[in-house]
Amino acid sequence: MPTTKRTAAIIVAAGRGLRAGSGGPKQYRSIGGRTVISRAMEPFCRHPQIFAVQPVLNPDDAAMFNEAVSDMRYQPPASGGATRQASVRAGLEALAGQSPDIVLIHDAARPFVTAAVISRAIDAAGLTGAAVPAIPVTDTIKLIGDSGHVEATPDRARLRIAQTPQSFRYDVILGAHRRAAREGRDDFTDDAALAEWAGLTVATFEGDPANMKLTTPEDFVREEARLGAMLGDIRTGSGYDVHAFGDGDHLMICGVRVPHTRGFLAHSDGDVGLHALVDAILGALADGDIGSHFPPSDPQWKGAASDRFLKYAVDRVAARGGRIAHLDVTLICERPKIGPFRDAMRARIAEITGLNLSRVGVKATTSERLGFTGREEGVAAMASATIRLPWDDKGWSD
Known part of the structure; x- marks a missing residue:
């Protein structure tokens, strides 16, 4: 047969x-x-x-x-x-x-x-x-x-x-x-x-x-x-994103709606925290950046929720047989104050990625009134991602 x-x-x-x-x-x-x-x-x-x-x-x-x-x-x-x-x-x-x-x-x-x-x-x-x-x-x-x-x-x-x-x-x-x-x-x-x-x-x-x-x-x-x-190839990646303020009454930051006197000027929902995390994960994979996977010229991403982008990056790791070990994001702004929302942000990132809460860090700092964040013109975010990929038969993952 x-x-x-x-x-x-x-x-x-x-x-x-x-x-x-x-x-x-x-x-x-x-x-x-x-x-x-x-x-x-x-x-x-x-x-x-x-x-x-x-x-x-x-x-x-x-x-x-x-x-x-x-x-x-x-x-x-x-x-x-x-x-x-x-x-x-x-x-x-x-x-x-x-x-x-x-x-x-x-x-x-x-x-x-x-x-x-x-x-x-x-x-x-x-x-x-x-x-x-x-x-x-x-x-x-x-x-x-x-x-x-x-x-x-x-x-x-x-x-x-x-x-x-x-x-x-x-x-x-x-x-x-x-x-x-x-x-x-x-x-x-x-x-x-x-x-x-x-x-x-x-x-x-x-x-x-x-x-x-x-x-x-x-x-x-x-x-x-x-x-x-088996997951012995440990990699780290970094990401950075910034968005200026525009009209609006809230900001989406790390998947959480934060009340504010302004909104973000952005093609998607402008979530600087999640965008930076996406780039950090893609960087650890050596797999381009968020713009190459979700180009702002594509109208389908107009106003899109950024949790979709983060879930996509997580799935890219899984498709390579890997695991995300840790995610960390630092938010840089004078206002809004991040402290009251920090735990909710960590919980939302953990929910999107499927990670234990203990593997997600969210921090905030100001720029001491220097630069565009000091002038309260926008918010910046830096992120790092640690992932583990399997070795191939040559001792390095593909």
């Missing part, structure tokens, strides 16, 4: 993840600055051989899901069942109208799947009709009896750890799931086991040791540490 067949993917995200401890369903928790489910879904949404991504979730999680994956394209989510097996079947049934030839079934709790593993899954299903990614077992395994004593030591050379995405001919795995439902079998721990029960021969293909499932609190701690080690 050629790999040009229509391929869909099911992302199973209906579980509660109780073993992962407190904090809500594990698929919506943050790891490395992003939710687990967004990391798990994105490689499938971006893969050129996948035409449809079918999420399966608990309806109670709809708001969290929509927020986590708002920038991705996927099928309307299906409602999961009481077991993983029931949730997979719901996803398969939801795809019936799409007529896929191949379907990949992936756990949302595996956030580090790569495009290479997905491609291997598609190729394997095309060749065999049923296949799972597998990695060798490196530890010795013991078979323990009811008494707690060792009964056997399997040959680890023949043992493998099964992962997802598991890949199948769509019609075959759908038929197997429907048969299991008719016969009251709901105890299969993965789709390969169900396929084996249905009489299918299941092949294996090369998995990825990094493609591990997040199950316990210790898993989250370990992977956070691993991601931190």
Whole structure:
């Protein structure tokens, strides 16, 4: 079966993840600055051989899901069942109208799947009709009896750890799931086991040791540490912006409406604090400046809210696999007084960027009545951004 067949993917995200401890369903928790489910879904949404991504979730999680994956394209989510097996079947049934030839079934709790593993899954299903990614077992395994004593030591050379995405001919795995439902079998721990029960021969293909499932609190701690080690290219950028006063009764500064006797003369809302932060982030990325991404000659940015610009810069960091570590802005003006609004500004920047409040600094100073700010003709802002990017194989990020 050629790999040009229509391929869909099911992302199973209906579980509660109780073993992962407190904090809500594990698929919506943050790891490395992003939710687990967004990391798990994105490689499938971006893969050129996948035409449809079918999420399966608990309806109670709809708001969290929509927020986590708002920038991705996927099928309307299906409602999961009481077991993983029931949730997979719901996803398969939801795809019936799409007529896929191949379907990949992936756990949302595996956030580090790569495009290479997905491609291997598609190729394997095309060749065999049923296949799972597998990695060798490196530890010795013991078979323990009811008494707690060792009964056997399997040959680890023949043992493998099964992962997802598991890949199948769509019609075959759908038929197997429907048969299991008719016969009251709901105890299969993965789709390969169900396929084996249905009489299918299941092949294996090369998995990825990094493609591990997040199950316990210790898993989250370990992977956070691993991601931190990977993001070893630490960069800083600086930004500066200034806007003169014009007519108006308020100023937008760091995303907060500040009452004033004047307004800003600007193409957008004139938020000097956010503009300086955007340039600082883009500078750390070596990715131009705010004017090159949002030219003032473009009428669509007339009066635009500057939180859009800051969110765009944050997304540019995420697209490079990076994280923002710290943001700091200094506002320079005689009036308005920034102190009463400082906490609200920090909170608004944290909200826009998704950073913890402890990673956002806002300061203010005057110019001792010198220069245009001293004459109360406008406001200036300086900003710095610290970001972390992953190393590439040459020791420097691209």
